[in-house]
Amino acid sequence: MTAHRLKTLGHVLVLNGPNLNLLGTREPEIYGHTTLADINAGLEKRAMEADVAIDFYQSNHEGALVDKIQEARGKVDYIIFNAGAYTHYSIALRDAIAGVEIPTIEVHLSNIHQREEFRHTSVLAPVCLGQISGLGAFSYMAALEAVIDRLEKKAGEATESL
């Protein structure tokens, strides 16, 4: 373990679901030109500045995402999750989030409420801390800022009570 790790404020997992591996070339008029690797690099840089440990995982498979959420139990403080199309119908992912009790922020690049009717419903939102939708690649950064803010406040409270 490095000294940097020892003073880590917390641990965040950034999860991406189906087709998000295609970001940058996938329907750029909707999702932009930024790749998932670019998004993750920006998040990693910001997390490092804030002394937050960060891990990334993308899968096109529902069960693999369920496994990853279950593995995170007891290890991860927050999940930032773009579940892609699973957002709209995966009860398995909703149950996984509810089951592990890790505060999860749902993110979307596009504004799902402005798009087709079937995208207006998120079955995940009721078990998530919040939802950020429509800010493009910045949706992920906004979620990370919220996580950092919470972790810093928690660390401040812990120091005060010493």
Ligand code: DQA
């Ligand atoms: C998305 C919105 C979903 O409706 C869609 O299926 C995606 C991407 C977004 O980031 O805007 O795959 O989650």
